[in-house]
Amino acid sequence: ADKTSQVVTDLDQLGREGDGVEGVVEVGDSDVHKNPEASAKWAEIYASTLLFSRRLCEKLRLVMEPLLATKLQGDYKSGKRINMKKVIGYIASGYRRDKIWLKRTKPAKRNYRVLLCIDDSESMLRNGAGEMALQALSILANGMSQLEIGELGVASFGEDMKMVHGFGNPFVAESGGKCVASFGFEQQRTRMADCIQGALEVLTAGSEGGRKLCFLVSDGRVERDNRDRLRALVREMSEKGILLVCLVIDGAGKDSIVNMRSVEFVDGKTKMTKFIDDYPFPFYLLVKDVETLPDVLGDALKQWLEMLARLESRD
Numbered sequence: 001a002d003k004t005s006q007v008v009t010d011l012d013q014l015g016r017e018g019d020g021v022e023g024v025v026e027v028g029d030s031d032v033h034k035n036p037e038a039s040a041k042w043a044e045i046y047a048s049t050l051l052f053s054r055r056l057c058e059k060l061r062l063v064m065e066p067l068l069a070t071k072l073q074g075d076y077k078s079g080k081r082i083n084m085k086k087v088i089g090y091i092a093s094g095y096r097r098d099k100i101w102l103k104r105t106k107p108a109k110r111n112y113r114v115l116l117c118i119d120d121s122e123s124m125l126r127n128g129a130g131e132m133a134l135q136a137l138s139i140l141a142n143g144m145s146q147l148e149i150g151e152l153g154v155a156s157f158g159e160d161m162k163m164v165h166g167f168g169n170p171f172v173a174e175s176g177g178k179c180v181a182s183f184g185f186e187q188q189r190t191r192m193a194d195c196i197q198g199a200l201e202v203l204t205a206g207s208e209g210g211r212k213l214c215f216l217v218s219d220g221r222v223e224r225d226n227r228d229r230l231r232a233l234v235r236e237m238s239e240k241g242i243l244l245v246c247l248v249i250d251g252a253g254k255d256s257i258v259n260m261r262s263v264e265f266v267d268g269k270t271k272m273t274k275f276i277d278d279y280p281f282p283f284y285l286l287v288k289d290v291e292t293l294p295d296v297l298g299d300a301l302k303q304w305l306e307m308l309a310r311l312e313s314r315d
Contacts, residue, residue, distance in 0.1 A: 035177065035180075035181040038177045038178070038180040038181035039173070039174075039177035039180075041177075041180050042138075042173065042176035042177045042179070042180045043173070043177075045134055045135055045138045045176070045180070046138055046142065046173070046176060048135070049135050049138040049139050049142070049290065050142070052139045052143075052290065052291060052293065052294050053138065053139050053142035053143040053146065053294075054143070054146065055143075055294040055295070056139055056140070056143030056144075056293070056294035056297065056298065057143045057144075057146040057147045059294055059295065059297070059298025059299075060143065060144065060147050060149070060298060060301070061147060062298075062302070063298055063301050063302045063305060064110055064112060064147065064149055064211075064301075064305075065110075086099070110147065110148060110149045110150050111150045111210035111211070112149045112150040112151070112210060112211050112212070112213060113150055113151045113153075113167065113203060113210055113211075113212045113213075114144060114149060114150070114151070114152050114153070114212075114213045114214075114215070115153045115154075115155060115199055115202060115203055115212075115213070115214045115215070116137060116140055116141060116152070116153070116154045116155070116215050116217065117154075117155045117156075117157050117161070117195055117199055117214065117215065117216045117217065118133050118134075118137055118154070118155070118156055118157070118179075118183060118217045118218075119133065119156075119157060119158065119190060119216070119217060119218035119219060120156040120157060120158040120182075120183050120184065120185055120186075120187050121158040121159075121185065121187045121188070121189065121190040122185055122186055122187065122188065123190065123219050123221055124185045124218075124219055124249070125185050126219070126251065126255065127251040127252070127255055129219045129249040129251070130183070130185040132249045132287070132290055133183075133217045133218075133249055134179075134180060134183065135290045136217050136247060136249070136287065136290055136293060137154065137179065137217065138176065139290060139293055139294065140215060140217075141154065141171050141175075141176070141179075142171070143294070144171075145170070145171045150210060151167040151168055152165070152167070152171050153165055153166055153167045153202065154171075154175075154179055155195075155198070155199070155202070156182055156183055157190070157191070157192075157194075157195035157198070158187025158188070158189060158190055158191070159187045159188060159189050159191060160191070160194070161194065161195050161198040161199070162182070163202065164178060164179050164182040165178065165179060167202075190218070190221060190222075190223075192216075192218070192222055192223070192226060192230060193226045193229045193230050193233060195216070196214075196216075196230065196233045196234070196237070196244070197233060199214045199244075200233065200236065200237055200240070200242070203242055204240060204242075211241070211243070211305075212240075212241065212242040212243070213242070213243045213244075213245070214237070214242060214243070214244045214245070215245050215246075215247060216244070216245070216246045216247065216281075217247045217249065218246065218247070218248065218249065219248065219249050219250075219251075219257070220246065220248035220249075220250070220257045220284070221257075222279070222280060227278065227280045230280035230281075231280045234280060234281065234282065238308075241308075243283070243304060243305065243308060244281065244283065245281075245283045245284065245285070245297075245300075245301075245304070246281040246283065246284040246285070247284070247285050247287050247293075247297075248284055248285065248286050248287060249287050250286040250287060250288050252288070256286075257275060257276055257286070258274075258276055258286070260274070260275035260276070261273065261274055261275060262274075262275050283300075283304050285297065285300055
């Protein structure tokens with residue numbers, strides 16, 4: 001496999017699921033999570049974003065509905081457990097009203113696989129985008145963990161992609177410290193297409209059923225020559241039922257992605273267009289303040305998930 005498209009990951013979570021992922025490099029666990037400075041920084045970020053995490057949890061509770069049937073309900077002639085309220089009526093009817101059994105038919109458990117991909121390139125150091133990305137990570141990871149959404153993974157990306165928190169492992173304080181220690185925002189390039197390719201492989205490896213979501217947290221700078229490949233990958237994700245959301249940590253004034261312009265040569269002439277025009281991500285949010293993230297993301301996810309459900313019902 002092309003080294004530039006390899007995903008560097010800790011495969012302990014994928015190895016349990018059976019099949020490996022082609023093009024994924026297995027690396028051993030390191031002592032990065034034992035970094036006391038990273039743990040202290042995560043504790044500070046966690047404390048400053050706790051209220052926003054709780055708000056996001058409540059917003060997502062209405063949006064990310066339970067998918068797994070774990071609660072007992074119904075009146076059946078056979079099942080897992082007897083409904084004791086029906087027993088007296090069953091005996092009084094001469095054992096004719098025999099629908100006294102309960103089955104697990106009511107969805108009560110969430111079964112989502114969510115991957116949070118954080119841009120680790122040096123461009124994230126501008127205007128404090130890196131710090132805001134870590135705050136967004138805290139809000140998303142802690143909010144979804146409180147909701148018990150299912151499986152949560154965290155990855156960094158830049159020149160390559162690396163899993164820093166594997167699926168199947170609970171996201172706790174130690175996980176946050178490990179994530180903080182993994183982000184130095186020093187990578188020279190942002191290979192967005194390779195990241196999405198890796199995310200697609202990781203999200204679909206050994207996982208059957210359930211809704212899958214991928215969040216890209218980045219400054220949104222996309223190389224123009226990669227846009228066609230990005231569109232193809234986004235389309236492939238959509239076809240596989242994966243919702244891809246790009247959270248753009250946006251600057252102010254001239255640094256805003258909305259005000260950026262790109263230059264291209266058409267028929268020997270210079271053509272300037274807005275950078276955001278023809279953006280390859282159909283679902284994206286501009287984040288200028290993490291305090292607004294829970295409400296904005298909750299409302300947007302509701303619309304996007306409903307849209308995907310309608311599209312899937314047509315197929």
